Amino acid sequence: MANNQPPACLSCGAKGPCGGKGxxxxxxxxxxxxPLAIQILGICxxxxxxxxxxxxxxxxxxxxFVCVGSNLLVSLLRNRTPHRIRMIAEVAIIATFVILFDQFLKAFYWDMSKxxxxxxxxxxxxxxxxGRAEAFALQNPPLLSMVDGAANGLGYAAALAIIGLFREILGTGEVMGYPVLAGEWYTPNQLMILAPGAFFTLGVxxxxxxxxxxxxxxEKK
Amino acid sequence: MKSNLYVLGYAAVLGTVCALLLTASANFTAPYIADNARAEEVLNILAALNVPFQADASSEQLLEIFNTNVREQSREGITIYEYSLPQSKGKPEAVAVRFSGPGLWGPIKGFLALESDMKTIRGITFYEQEETPGLGGEIVSPAFREQFIGKSIVGEDGKAGIVIRRSGGKAARNEVDAITGATMTCDKVEAMLNAVIKNIAGKKSKIKVQNVK
Known part of the structure; x- marks a missing residue:
């Protein structure tokens, strides 16, 4: 890795808290x-x-939320966690954050939770x-691990938002409940709302x- | 290599910390979640009883409509929800009962509302189900639920019970059409509806006497 050093981060430089890898x-x-479009993870x-x-x-x-939180904690504990039970520890940490978010949704956004x-x-x-906890947070300092968690969460969220946008527009003619393709000329394609629509859009x-x-x-070559 | 004792200690501490965090958060969110669940239940009772309310009503508004129109009471071990119009002097317009039972994947719960004759179905709603989406999950669809409206819970032969039927032909007064591809769910829904109907029929005299009063 020594001859392949990544370029220093613009904001804080090589001596910054992320070691220039942010x-x-x-x-x-x-x-x-x-994670979704290149690594094809989290498809379900x-x-x-x-x-x-x-x-x-x-x-x-x-x-x-879950990626940032779990990456931070796993990274903070990475030198104390016994190697033999690291995956169990990771799952416990991840599960804690997921349940926290789930309870928050149930308490304040009931319809969304349903x-x-x-x-x-x-x-x-x-x-x-x-994957991020195991492949990244276990080897990297806390702040950089948080950046990694946020980046992967964002990557997933962005890809998901693109899929969601197209499926909602074509499937219901609306975006966030506001009519977009609402004219007489457009018949909402129910297929896009159903499972096959998800496969088609994800493939594209x-x-x-x-x-x-x-x-x-x-270009690099 | 860390010692076994360290591993045990680490697991115990991590487990305790996670558990404490979740307990605190569960305690904090519990009242909000209970409110939401109650509003959901009330919404379903109102929908089954066909009490008019606005589709975008907040949970407080729903609770108020419920409290002014519907009386919750226990008779003969059955909790019933009685809907009476303000001008009818306490004579109930309709009565709803809760039903529940095992579905294909998880519990199914809902409300069955009957007209004041205690024979004609006024409405039915499901407020909890985990059936296969697109197949058994269709029990919540208006198309399936609206079939029940106006049906009788007493068959032509005078026996109490409702039938969710598969074969073609004309449906009798206590029969509705099943959902294709959801035989298991329909059988289970039929069983739980009949259980609650039998329960009412067995105690109908008692319930009815009080209704007339």
Whole structure:
């Protein structure tokens, strides 16, 4: 890794709290290795809750919260956690944050909580969260791990929002409840609301991400 | 390599801290969640009884409508929700009872409302179910629920009970059509409805005497 040092972060430089890796980490999570579109992780929840933009945004917010919180704690404890039980410890930490978010939704956004149903609780088993804790937070300092968690949460949220936006527009003709394609000429396509619509849209999103990424890699060569 | 004792201690401390955090948060959110659950229940009772209310009513408004129009009381071990119009001097317009039972994946709970004759169905709602979306989950759809309105809970042969039927032909007065692909859910819903109907029918005389009064 020594000959492959990432460029220093613009805001705080190589001596900053993230060791100059902040910006690269951010770009990695949101774009270069976007958890949903490039790593193809967290597909189950993404397919299930992306039928409306609002649901996608709340689910994205949940993932950002859980990723940031669990990455921070796992990173803080990384030198004290016994190697043998590190995964159990990670799951306990992740589950705590997920349940906190779930209780918050149930208390203050009851309707949203009902719409998302079991999928908020299922974030505990989301490969993205566990993957970041295991692959990143265990080896990196707390602040950088938080950036990584936020970046991956954002990457997931952004991809989910794109899917949710298209499915809601084509499936109901509305965006966040406001009519967009509401004229006589447009018949909402129910298929987009149902599971097949999620597969089609996700496929297109993955394809588009990879086309752009392919161009980027080609330019570098 | 850390010692076994350290591993045990670490797990105990981490577990305790997580548990304490969750207990605190559960205690904090419990009253809000209870309010939301109550509003949800009230909404379903009102919907089953066909009490007029605005679709965007807040939970406080719903509770107020419920408290002014509906009386909750226990008779013969059955909790019933009596809806009476203000001008009818206490004579109930309709009565709702709760039903529940196991569904295919999880518990199903709902309310069945009957007209004051205690025979004709006024409405039905489901407020908790985890059935397969698109198949059994369709029990919450208006298309399925509206079939029940106006049906009788007493069959042509005079026996109490309702039938969710599969085969074609004309539905009798106590029969509604099942959902294709959701046989298990429909069977279970039928069973839990019949359980509550039997319960009412067995004690109907007692309930009715008080109604007339």
């Amino acid at each position: 910006l690269l980490t951010l770009k990695d999570g949101v774009w270069t290795s976007n 929840s993404a397919l299930a809750v992306s039928n409306r933009l609002e649901n996608s945004l709340v689910m994205g917010a949940a993932l950002i 719409q998302l149903g079991p999928y908020v609780g299922l974030i505990i088993t989301n490969c993205i969260v566990m 999103v993955i394809a588009v991400f990879n086309i752009f990424k392919g161009q980027e890699t080609a």
